[in-house]
Every structure is written in C-alpha cells, then in structure tokens.
Amino acid sequence: MRRLRIVGLAFCLIALTGCIAHVEIAGEVMGTTMKIEAVSRSLSKDELNRAVLDAIEAAKKVDGLMSTWRDDSEISKLNRAGPGEWVALSPETYEVLVKAVNVSKKTGGAFDVTVGPLVDLWGFGAKSPAVVTKAPTDEQVEAAKAAVGYEHILVDANNRRAARDAAGVEVDLGGIAKGYAVDLAIAVLKDRGVKDALVEIGGETAAIGLTEKGEPWLIGIRHPNRPPPRFLTTVGLENGVIATSGDYFNVYELKGRLYSHIIDPTTGKPITNNVCSVTVLAKECALADALATGLMVMGPEEGMKLVESMPGVEAIIAWRTGKDTIEAKASRGARRYRLSP
Ligand code: AMP
Ligand code: MG
Numbered sequence: 001m002r003r004l005r006i007v008g009l010a011f012c013l014i015a016l017t018g019c020i021a022h023v024e025i026a027g028e029v030m031g032t033t034m035k036i037e038a039v040s041r042s043l044s045k046d047e048l049n050r051a052v053l054d055a056i057e058a059a060k061k062v063d064g065l066m067s068t069w070r071d072d073s074e075i076s077k078l079n080r081a082g083p084g085e086w087v088a089l090s091p092e093t094y095e096v097l098v099k100a101v102n103v104s105k106k107t108g109g110a111f112d113v114t115v116g117p118l119v120d121l122w123g124f125g126a127k128s129p130a131v132v133t134k135a136p137t138d139e140q141v142e143a144a145k146a147a148v149g150y151e152h153i154l155v156d157a158n159n160r161r162a163a164r165d166a167a168g169v170e171v172d173l174g175g176i177a178k179g180y181a182v183d184l185a186i187a188v189l190k191d192r193g194v195k196d197a198l199v200e201i202g203g204e205t206a207a208i209g210l211t212e213k214g215e216p217w218l219i220g221i222r223h224p225n226r227p228p229p230r231f232l233t234t235v236g237l238e239n240g241v242i243a244t245s246g247d248y249f250n251v252y253e254l255k256g257r258l259y260s261h262i263i264d265p266t267t268g269k270p271i272t273n274n275v276c277s278v279t280v281l282a283k284e285c286a287l288a289d290a291l292a293t294g295l296m297v298m299g300p301e302e303g304m305k306l307v308e309s310m311p312g313v314e315a316i317i318a319w320r321t322g323k324d325t326i327e328a329k330a331s332r333g334a335r336r337y338r339l340s341p
Helices: 002-018 045-066 074-080 091-106 116-121 138-145 177-191 285-308
Strands: 021-029 032-040 153-156 161-164 196-201 204-208 217-222 231-237 240-246 251-254 257-260 275-282 314-320 326-330
Touching: 021 045, 032 045, 032 177, 045 074, 045 091, 045 177, 074 161, 091 153, 091 161, 091 177, 091 285, 116 138, 177 196, 177 204, 177 240, 177 285, 204 217, 204 231, 204 285, 217 240, 217 275, 231 240, 231 275, 231 314, 240 285, 275 285, 275 326, 285 314
Parallel strands: none
Antiparallel strands: 021 032, 032 196, 153 161, 196 204, 204 240, 217 231, 240 275, 251 257, 275 314, 314 326
C-alpha cells in the first residue's frame, strides 16, 4: 500500500513537471542584448516559443520606429523635418515621445528628450565619429546646448503627430526606448496567454508571474566596481520592472578622464556628479528606464526627493566616493534590499 502511494506520488510529480513548457531565447536587438525566459503550464512548447518570438519581433519593431541610428525610423524623419513641420507618427512612437516629454518635465529637464545634439557632440550618437580623440570646445558645447530643450517638442494628440519648433532640435529616445520595448514584449506575451516570464533588454527588465520553481525572478544589480557574482544588490521581481543606468558602460577615457554617455543638459557635458549606478523599480519599464537616466543627472539628494514623491516608484542610487569605493542609498520602499557597496 505504502509503495503504491509512493509510485502514485512519483507519477503525479512527473505529470505536473512534464506539462510545464519552458522557453529561453537570447539575442541582440537595439544594439544591445535581449533575453526572454517564459514558462507555461497551459501552452504547448510550440505555442510558448511562438509567443516569445513574437515578443522579440515587437522589440525589433520599436528599434525600427524609434532608433536615431536608422535613417528610415520615424524619429529620424522627425529630426530631418523642417522647423514647425508636423510628422505623423505610429501609435507606439507617439506614446513613447509623449512619455519622454512627460519625464523631461517631471525631472525638470535632467532627462531631456532633445539631448541628441549633445549626445552626438560627445561621441555617443549616430552622427558621432567612431573614435573621439579630443573633448569638444566650450563654443561647440554652447552651440549644441542652444538646440536642447524639451519645450521645443510639439505634440498633437488628435492627429497623432509631432513637430519641433526650432531648427537643430533633435529627439533622442535612447534613454527610454529599451524600457518601452520591454513593456511591449511583456504585453505581447500576456496577450498570448503567457503568465510567467522575464524580459530583459540591455539591463531594463520586466517580470510577470513566477519562475518554473514558483519563485520570484531574481535580478542581480551590477556592482559598479566588481564583476558578478558580486552584485550591488539582488531584487526578487514578481510583477514589476527594474531599470538600471550606469557610468560603467558606454564610456571613454581622454587624458585620464572618463566621459559617461549620460549628459547633463544644464552643463551640456557628461555628468561629473560621481553617480555611478541608478536602479529604478516601477510598474512600467519605459518610465523606469527614463527615470534611471534622469536620476543619474539629478544625483542622490534631488533624485531621491523626486522618487519619494512618485507613488509606485522606488530607486537605489550609488555614487563614487573614491577610486575604488562607492556609497549607495535606497528609497523608503527599497530599503528591504540589502545593499553591498
Ligand atoms: P540609459 O542607458 O537608459 O541610461 O540611456 C542612455 C542614453 O540616453 C544615451 O545613450 C543617450 O542616447 C540618452 N541620454 C543621455 N543623456 C540623457 C539625458 N540627460 N536625457 C535623456 N536622454 C539622455
Ligand atoms: Mg534609461
């Protein structure tokens, strides 16, 4: 009798685990890495695979519509249009542009959707030379800065179109589009009946449901000075998003000085506030992505004030205190994560 029960239990376990489909696909999109992991108890392996491939297609579509590295993207067309000339946009591009303008306002211009000319000038844009050999002059910085200001972007919801009201103004969605692509990929997965998945594009991550083991998805936040398996902290995500910006990638050195790809629109120069990593937790990855970029500019004091004023948003901000040392602090709702700076 006892033996029968054990056999029965083993059979149940096989039956249970046998019907879990698990798909994991990694690749490249938007000039960075993308990974989707999904599990399902109701979809077949083929159905789950199809859903994941469609989610990847959705992320590629975002790149096609919004990248300034593609001449045929809607944003490149907008940037080529004459001052005051309206350009019709897809629902996706319009949505991201409006979100980007809203975060620009919310951060007082620390995140600025028109930072493009400065990004190009400092060597991080589509129009930049492959290698930067000297820093731009103050005159060049001032000239590029003159074209920066999110208030130059005009949007028309009724006709779903946008315009720039002055020559030289350029839209750059580099600080928000990856997060939006993550949101879109999650929406595709949900639409296909996927309930448990993790989507990650270049450090911007969203999770729904749980892992195959029934646990929250574990996300390690990279330590600015140490390689994995050391992390600044580890976050368990169930239904939520996490976006991280850091000074440790997309950076170059000139005459012993490091130049970050995050530009302070006020000075017109790469940030010099020693902030090295910002992680934002929220419900929407586009918002988290843009805020992470903006908080890199705002710094711990001003940045945390903004975060604490935004319901559903938490952050971890780290800054360099010496050549090999950092400090970090978390917003109230993120203090349960143990930081190891
Ligand atoms: P992320 O990696 O999400 O922090 O985004 C960095 C990208 O956002 C850069 O490569 C630029 O294209 C763009 N960017 C840099 N500085 C800013 C800024 N202050 N506001 C908005 N976008 C920015
Ligand atoms: Mg960002």
